[in-house]
Amino acid sequence: MLKNLFRFPFFALYLILLLDNIMAKIIAIANQKGGVGKTTTSINLSSALAILEKKVLLIDADPQANTTSGLGFDSSIKKIGTYELFDKKPDFNKIIYKTSIEKLKLIPSHIDLVAVEIELVNRKKREFILKRSLEEISNNFDFILIDCPPSLGLITLNALTASNSIIIPIQCEYFALEGLGKLLNTIKSIQKLHNANLDIEGLLLTMYDLRLRLSNTVVEEVRKHFGKMVFKTIIQRNVRLGEAPSYGENIIEYDSTSKGAKNYLSLAQEILKKSKNG
Numbered sequence: 001m002l003k004n005l006f007r008f009p010f011f012a013l014y015l016i017l018l019l020d021n022i023m024a025k026i027i028a029i030a031n032q033k034g035g036v037g038k039t040t041t042s043i044n045l046s047s048a049l050a051i052l053e054k055k056v057l058l059i060d061a062d063p064q065a066n067t068t069s070g071l072g073f074d075s076s077i078k079k080i081g082t083y084e085l086f087d088k089k090p091d092f093n094k095i096i097y098k099t100s101i102e103k104l105k106l107i108p109s110h111i112d113l114v115a116v117e118i119e120l121v122n123r124k125k126r127e128f129i130l131k132r133s134l135e136e137i138s139n140n141f142d143f144i145l146i147d148c149p150p151s152l153g154l155i156t157l158n159a160l161t162a163s164n165s166i167i168i169p170i171q172c173e174y175f176a177l178e179g180l181g182k183l184l185n186t187i188k189s190i191q192k193l194h195n196a197n198l199d200i201e202g203l204l205l206t207m208y209d210l211r212l213r214l215s216n217t218v219v220e221e222v223r224k225h226f227g228k229m230v231f232k233t234i235i236q237r238n239v240r241l242g243e244a245p246s247y248g249e250n251i252i253e254y255d256s257t258s259k260g261a262k263n264y265l266s267l268a269q270e271i272l273k274k275s276k277n278g
Contacts, residue, residue, distance in 0.1 A: 024057070024141040025275060026134065027201055028163040030148035030156055033179045036171040037206035039066045040241055041267075042147035044260065045167075047250035048268035050104035054142040057096070059085070060109035061159055062149040068108040071099055072248025081108040085133045086116050086158075092137050100253060105141075113155070120154045127154075127194050131162035152186050160187065161194040165201035170222060172208040172215040172234075177222070201271065206235040233267040235260070 029042050039062070046058040060067040061082050065075035073079070081097075084090040085107065097106045120126040134144060146159045160166060166187065170176050191198050203226055209215045223230050235241075241260035244251045251260040 023138045024144045025165070026138070026144045026146070026163045027271075028146045028148055028156075028159040028166045029169065030159065030166055030183070031168050031170070031179070032150055032152045032156070032183055033171075034150040036169045037204075037235060038150070038169050039070060039147055040245075041167065041169050041204060041206065041235070041264075042067050042145055043070045043245065044241070044251045044264040045267055045271075046104055046143070046145045047101055047252055048264045049143055049145075049271070050101045051252055052265070052268055052272065053103065054272070055103050055140070057105045057107065057137070057141045057144045059107045059144065059146045061113070061146050061155050062109055063111050063113040064149070065109040065111065065113075066245070067147045068106070068110075070245035070248065071106055071250070073097070073106070073108050075108065075110060079108050079110055081110060083110065083113050083116060086120065086129050087133075090133055096137075100249070116155060117153050120158075127157050127161045130158035134162050152183070157190070157194075160190045160198060163195070163198060165199040167201045167204055169204045169206045169235075170218075172205055172212075172218045174214060176218045200229055201274075202231040203229050204231050204233070204235065204267070207237045208234045209237045231267060231270060233263060233270050235263045235267070238263075 029038055029045075031038055042058060042060075046056045050056045058067065058071075059082055068081075069075040081095050084095050095107050097108060099106050120129070123129065138144065146163065148156045148159045168180070168183065170180065187198065187200065203222060205219055205222060208219065219234065236259045238258055238260040240255045240258040241251050244254035244260075247254060251258060251264060255261060
């Protein structure tokens with residue numbers, strides 16, 4: 001039946017247009033608590049997805065610009081990038097940069113992004129500015145990942161309003177769940193007021209050390225309270241993960257045999273499977 005339909009030119013054209021307009025899945029990586037592996041996850045998950053042949057855009061929305069420098073860009077040099085996404089008409093030809101991985105592109109950050117929080121205060125529909133900007137390029141990628149700042153300010157609010165889902169990294173250490181309730185309440189508010197389609201992609205356990213009783217206790221508690229919301233993949237504490245950004249490389253390029261590389265490839269495959277089934 002389907003084969004016969006291709007005899008009609010209009011149907012073939014319709015199918016091509018339909019495939020051309022498939023929108024990217026936009027995922028925010030957020031937690032207002034710092035030091036939980038948010039930037040490490042942004043760099044290495046986006047790299048893993050790109051290595052698995054997906055077209056990926058990574059947006060560094062943190063003024064600290066650690067994702068930018070972690071991918072080998074000098075964040076001290078003023079570059080046009082994420083700041084311009086909050087303009088009325090960003091020029092994507094100028095703000096999207098190539099990386100060492102063919103299918104991974106980056107919109108870099110700079111300390112000047114701090115000013116956005118102040119500049120947005122009096123803008124109308126300020127929560128939707130990033131969403132409107134990304135609509136223009138969404139069909140050019142399979143995934144758009146946003147590395148959010150460690151706060152629940154206007155930049156994070158814009159990221160969550162623009163996203164289909166959120167990944168919440170949780171450190172396997174004491175006070176792991178500190179602030180998580182506040183973040184979950186923020187997500188509920190955004191779902192109610194700005195983005196009814198925002199899902200929780202998953203809670204990601206990071207910095208796990210098998211030898212420590214505390215790490216195992218945190219894993220048990222998080223799985224007990226949140227069940228299927230927690231990714232099966234756990235990111236283990238790994239020296240190589242900490243070394244890679246200082247060389248401007250993702251963990252897979254830096255050491256493909258390391259636990260960190262295997263963990264993030266596993267996470268990428270888990271997300272791809274979920275996206276396919278969902």
